[in-house]
Amino acid sequence: MNVKSRLATLHKKVDSALDRWLPSAGTKPKTLHSAMRYSVFAGGKRLRPAMCLAAAEACGGRLSAAMPSACAIECIHTYSLVHDDLPCMDDDDLRRGRPTTHKVFGEGVAVLTGDALLTMAFEILSRTEPTERYEVKDFLKELAISAGSLQLIGGQVADLEAENQKVTPSALEFIHLGKTAAMISLSLRLGAMSANARPADCRALAKFGTHLGLAFQIIDDILDIMQTSERLGKSAGKDVAAGKATYPAVFGLEKSRSEAVRYTKIALQALKPLGGKADFLRGIGDYLLEREF
Amino acid sequence: MNVKSRLATLHKKVDSALDRWLPSAGTKPKTLHSAMRYSVFAGGKRLRPAMCLAAAEACGGRLSAAMPSACAIECIHTYSLVHDDLPCMDDDDLRRGRPTTHKVFGEGVAVLTGDALLTMAFEILSRTEPTERYEVKDFLKELAISAGSLQLIGGQVADLEAENQKVTPSALEFIHLGKTAAMISLSLRLGAMSANARPADCRALAKFGTHLGLAFQIIDDILDIMQTSERLGKSAGKDVAAGKATYPAVFGLEKSRSEAVRYTKIALQALKPLGGKADFLRGIGDYLLEREF
Numbered sequence: 001m002n003v004k005s006r007l008a009t010l011h012k013k014v015d016s017a018l019d020r021w022l023p024s025a026g027t028k029p030k031t032l033h034s035a036m037r038y039s040v041f042a043g044g045k046r047l048r049p050a051m052c053l054a055a056a057e058a059c060g061g062r063l064s065a066a067m068p069s070a071c072a073i074e075c076i077h078t079y080s081l082v083h084d085d086l087p088c089m090d091d092d093d094l095r096r097g098r099p100t101t102h103k104v105f106g107e108g109v110a111v112l113t114g115d116a117l118l119t120m121a122f123e124i125l126s127r128t129e130p131t132e133r134y135e136v137k138d139f140l141k142e143l144a145i146s147a148g149s150l151q152l153i154g155g156q157v158a159d160l161e162a163e164n165q166k167v168t169p170s171a172l173e174f175i176h177l178g179k180t181a182a183m184i185s186l187s188l189r190l191g192a193m194s195a196n197a198r199p200a201d202c203r204a205l206a207k208f209g210t211h212l213g214l215a216f217q218i219i220d221d222i223l224d225i226m227q228t229s230e231r232l233g234k235s236a237g238k239d240v241a242a243g244k245a246t247y248p249a250v251f252g253l254e255k256s257r258s259e260a261v262r263y264t265k266i267a268l269q270a271l272k273p274l275g276g277k278a279d280f281l282r283g284i285g286d287y288l289l290e291r292e293f
Numbered sequence: 294m295n296v297k298s299r300l301a302t303l304h305k306k307v308d309s310a311l312d313r314w315l316p317s318a319g320t321k322p323k324t325l326h327s328a329m330r331y332s333v334f335a336g337g338k339r340l341r342p343a344m345c346l347a348a349a350e351a352c353g354g355r356l357s358a359a360m361p362s363a364c365a366i367e368c369i370h371t372y373s374l375v376h377d378d379l380p381c382m383d384d385d386d387l388r389r390g391r392p393t394t395h396k397v398f399g400e401g402v403a404v405l406t407g408d409a410l411l412t413m414a415f416e417i418l419s420r421t422e423p424t425e426r427y428e429v430k431d432f433l434k435e436l437a438i439s440a441g442s443l444q445l446i447g448g449q450v451a452d453l454e455a456e457n458q459k460v461t462p463s464a465l466e467f468i469h470l471g472k473t474a475a476m477i478s479l480s481l482r483l484g485a486m487s488a489n490a491r492p493a494d495c496r497a498l499a500k501f502g503t504h505l506g507l508a509f510q511i512i513d514d515i516l517d518i519m520q521t522s523e524r525l526g527k528s529a530g531k532d533v534a535a536g537k538a539t540y541p542a543v544f545g546l547e548k549s550r551s552e553a554v555r556y557t558k559i560a561l562q563a564l565k566p567l568g569g570k571a572d573f574l575r576g577i578g579d580y581l582l583e584r585e586f
Contacts, residue, residue, distance in 0.1 A: 023442060023443065027442075027443070028447065028451075028467070029447050029450040029451045029454065031450060031454060032442055032446065032447060032450040033442060036442065079408075083404055083405070083408065086401075086404065088399070088400035088401045088403075088404060089401045089404065106381070107381035108379075108381045108382045108453050109450060109453065110381075111376055111379060111381060111382065111404060112376070112446050112449055112450050112453075114408070115372075115376065115407070115408075115411060115446050116441060116442040116446045118408060118411055118412065119411065119437055119440050119441045119442070119446065120437070120441060120442065122415050122433060122436070122437040123434060123437035123438060123441060126430050126433050126434040126437060127434075135429070135430075136428070136429070136430035136433075137419045137428075137429035137430055137433065140415060140419050140429075140430070140433050141416060141419040141420075143415070144412055144413070144415040144416035144419060145416060147412050148409060148412045148413060148416060149316060149320075149325055149326060149329065149409040149412070149413065150316065150320070153325065153405050153408050153409045153412065154321065154322050154325060156405055157322040157324060157325040157402060157405050158321075158322045160401050160402065160405075161322065161324060174321070
């Protein structure tokens with residue numbers, strides 16, 4: 001299977017759905033809607049929505065049924081990047097090779113653009129269809145919990161607080177579970193739910209997502225050290241400069257690499273009950289690991 | 294009827310429900326949950342949740358059924374204040390007589406606190422009970438739309454953009470409809486929906502809310518000019534200093550007062566179909582108008 005070309009196909013489908021759901025750039029207030037579109041269509045890889053769609057397929061569902069979940073998750077992901085890049089947070093001027101939202105539209109509009117994308121995620125997800133096992137409110141509740149103060153935002157705050165501090169391995173795991181693994185795990189769970197998957201399959205996919213998410217963040221941290229800004233599309237070496245709590249900072253590069261491999265293995269093992277239907281997800285797991293080595 | 298004492302009773306009920314739903318201040322990350330509680334329990338008047346509960350009663354519903362809607366709305370209101378007070382927005386140091394969230398917890402945590410309260414609103418609302426006419430997703434969708442880029446956030450962006458600009462009456466109305474009237478109208482609509490109100494009653498209450506919201510914002514703008522910071526509990530005279538688009542700035546004080554009265558009258562007229570059951574809401578309308586004159 002060609003993972004890259006399947007990802008590219010899903011990328012296009014997700015983009016055209018997002019294009020349908022986001023108000024046009026000419027909608028009043030134009031600045032806000034332009035900024036929302038600038039942020040969402042900024043060359044992201046759409047990995048989370050692709051995993052959501054792949055999870056739906058792996059559970060015998062239709063892509064179209066998973067699309068509201070996929071797009072809601074991408075809106076949440078984008079909002080978290082827009083806020084994360086603000087001067088009062090990570091203070092990044094560059095994201096995916098382009099100026100960040102606040103550099104183009106100003107800080108006030110960037111805060112509100114993130115707020116609007118976060119809110120829009122719930123609006124989009126409220127359009128999902130219920131299945132035999134799952135009501136629409138179940139989807140919305142899962143999203144609110146994963147994106148909330150105990151997971152995504154909790155991880156962001158812990159990340160901010162850990163700057164220039166000595167961080168324990170368990171504090172580091174708390175940060176990574178929250179700021180990265182929670183939304184990847186959610187992507188797979190919502191995709192499975194949209195396919196009316198049995199609770200056991202939802203759990204297996206959530207476990208895959210959590211561990212893949214941990215591996216993903218470790219690899220991201222390694223790339224921040226190893227690559228140039230140009231290849232990375234964002235400012236490289238910023239983690240070290242900001243005294244960020246990263247795997248390489250706590251464990252060193254070599255141990256970080258082996259941890260990324262270990263977490264990916266646990267992730268792939270979790271897919272066993274799904275058999276051959278999860279081959280694309282396995283391919284994504286391998287692909288994410290290989291982007292480094 | 295003693296409107297003030299009924300409002301005080303509802304205030305207490307809302308506070309105790311919010312206290313149950315917000316994670317304790319000791320929940321990890323402690324800074325975030327402390328900041329969420331600091332922001333929510335900052336002496337707000339709980340007008341929006343009170344109107345939500347009053348609308349439920351006016352439609353023959355129970356307070357407890359409307360409580361998730363009331364608390365969700367207060368979370369949204371608080372998040373919008375926390376973000377609005379940020380240095381990159383209105384740059385306010387004082388709110389309800391206390392230092393604003395970013396003054397106490399820093400800007401980064403304040404952005405994330407607002408994000409967390411916005412997200413929590415959807416989590417709380419996902420616990421509402423469906424009624425015969427309205428599914429849980431209907432409540433969530435209404436919230437997402439009213440708090441989204443076309444209404445609440447749209448109004449905030451238009452407000453930011455109007456600073457130091459010449460503003461037309463219709464641009465001013467767009468701002469006020471979005472940043473104030475949308476959420477007040479939503480409060481009444483969700484309260485009515487929780488009571489399984491007929492669509493016509495929901496519309497009547499929404500109309501009451503929209504016009505009361507417009508009157509409310511005009512009065513707020515007048516108070517900003519007329520009162521001292523001490524009485525107001527927030528920095529007074531800031532609108533003029535910031536070149537804000539306000540009714541007094543566009544129409545002058547006298548015309549602004551008469552507009553507040555006019556909008557309140559339209560609001561009260563909208564309650565006619567509800568008869569005597571809406572007396573408390575009428576009392577709130579009069580009370581809000583009288584806080585000025």
